[in-house]
Amino acid sequence: MEDYIALALEKAESHGVDFAECRFFGYDTEEVTVRNGQIEALRRSKDIGYGIRVLKNGAWGFASTAILDKSTLNNVLKAAVKEAEATSRILKKPVELTEEPIINDNYKTSFKIDPFEIDIEEKIEILKKADSIMAEKGDIIKVRENTMYFAKINLEYGNSEGTLISEQELFSGGGCSATAIENDNQNRNIMLFEMRGYEYINMFDFEKTSEQVVAEAIILATEAVAPKPQKTAFILEPFQLGLTIHESCGHPSELDRVLGWEADFAGTSFLTLDKLGANYQYGSEKVNLVCDPTMPYVLGHEKYDHEGVATKKFHVVKNGIFNDYQSDRQTAKIIGQEHSNGNARIDGYNRFPLVRMSNLYLEPDPQGPNNIDELIAETKDGIYGIHWKSHSIDDKRLNFQFAVQIAYEINNGELGKPLKNTIYQAATPEFWGGLDMMTREWKIEGHGPICGKGQPYMQSMWISHGGPWSRFQGVNIFSG
Numbered sequence: 001m002e003d004y005i006a007l008a009l010e011k012a013e014s015h016g017v018d019f020a021e022c023r024f025f026g027y028d029t030e031e032v033t034v035r036n037g038q039i040e041a042l043r044r045s046k047d048i049g050y051g052i053r054v055l056k057n058g059a060w061g062f063a064s065t066a067i068l069d070k071s072t073l074n075n076v077l078k079a080a081v082k083e084a085e086a087t088s089r090i091l092k093k094p095v096e097l098t099e100e101p102i103i104n105d106n107y108k109t110s111f112k113i114d115p116f117e118i119d120i121e122e123k124i125e126i127l128k129k130a131d132s133i134m135a136e137k138g139d140i141i142k143v144r145e146n147t148m149y150f151a152k153i154n155l156e157y158g159n160s161e162g163t164l165i166s167e168q169e170l171f172s173g174g175g176c177s178a179t180a181i182e183n184d185n186q187n188r189n190i191m192l193f194e195m196r197g198y199e200y201i202n203m204f205d206f207e208k209t210s211e212q213v214v215a216e217a218i219i220l221a222t223e224a225v226a227p228k229p230q231k232t233a234f235i236l237e238p239f240q241l242g243l244t245i246h247e248s249c250g251h252p253s254e255l256d257r258v259l260g261w262e263a264d265f266a267g268t269s270f271l272t273l274d275k276l277g278a279n280y281q282y283g284s285e286k287v288n289l290v291c292d293p294t295m296p297y298v299l300g301h302e303k304y305d306h307e308g309v310a311t312k313k314f315h316v317v318k319n320g321i322f323n324d325y326q327s328d329r330q331t332a333k334i335i336g337q338e339h340s341n342g343n344a345r346i347d348g349y350n351r352f353p354l355v356r357m358s359n360l361y362l363e364p365d366p367q368g369p370n371n372i373d374e375l376i377a378e379t380k381d382g383i384y385g386i387h388w389k390s391h392s393i394d395d396k397r398l399n400f401q402f403a404v405q406i407a408y409e410i411n412n413g414e415l416g417k418p419l420k421n422t423i424y425q426a427a428t429p430e431f432w433g434g435l436d437m438m439t440r441e442w443k444i445e446g447h448g449p450i451c452g453k454g455q456p457y458m459q460s461m462w463i464s465h466g467g468p469w470s471r472f473q474g475v476n477i478f479s480g
Contacts, residue, residue: 345459
């Protein structure tokens, strides 16, 4: 698409714009689902188009099309310029961008096997085998569902400063879900993704995962009890820790949300600009929250963001102190930073870039217990919570309550009876202030293309979160 991009930028210059960028964005996806032994979904989708964004008279203008014909360039460009000119008439403050290095590069994420070249019958056979494992547990399992999901993302980007980037990403996911009904109606599910090819299906291990999911669904429906209301030590495993990071740390540290530009899906942010550089205590000194899109094989890995800025590793929170925001070129300039942190992303050709999370995780403690077994042994009494069930958070991302799928009591350093409908409630700084112990072992896991932002033109972004098995003191626990 280099010819398209070069022509678009050349024509943009003739319109007297201050800055222009053209990005082609395309994706191929495949979803295969077997539900109760039958093929529930067998979908392939493909979408591609391009968008042109211009900066003129200090204002943005944007337009896009799915018609890949050079004859459309003039109309798309004129629409973007017209929008910028109209917006500039009511603009209070001109848009400024950080200066960034000019980049020319082609990049592809690593994979061994292209999932789109694997016969669909093989995929269905794997899913039906997982289904049969669940079915063997009897009529108590009312709903069985196993899914594969694959996506190939292509981005071609160029701007009037001279940057030209071609980037391709490929990711794969697997999921198992079982609903059991006896004393109660309970569901247990696991859905994980990595920036890999079809080889991830073997790593996900449908047979092992389906056995775990169905066994725990039965426990929830037959043995588990609701927890008593209490304030206690609470241990989170990496996936559920990641969900907590996402909602209480990831979204509030998005700089566009902080500036008040973004208020969908639970509002703005308590992490206001006065807290940057002010030694704001986000949590205990053990809290080191890191954004690192450069990590290979992790869902959300990108060498460059969708403004053509090289991604980098940086601390959002360092030793318990708030350290930095996730930003793009415009928001970073507003707060006086020299460079963007490389967090601009889109999920389609007809979308405007937003500040988005990618790989945000809690660093492990090199001096902590080796693993979850040792952490439990170090905990006299408490609760161990596993995997996301639901979440709710206020309009400043401050007060929250999340539910886990399954939990266990901890008594005298040992796991006790299973718990269902377990909810934990806290305020963000107090919760992270209660972090007192973490394992050395840790995981960062792909949560999938599920992070929603940008209403009314919603974008669903692919992300990963995680960290070590982590213990928080004084957490409010109750049942729902």
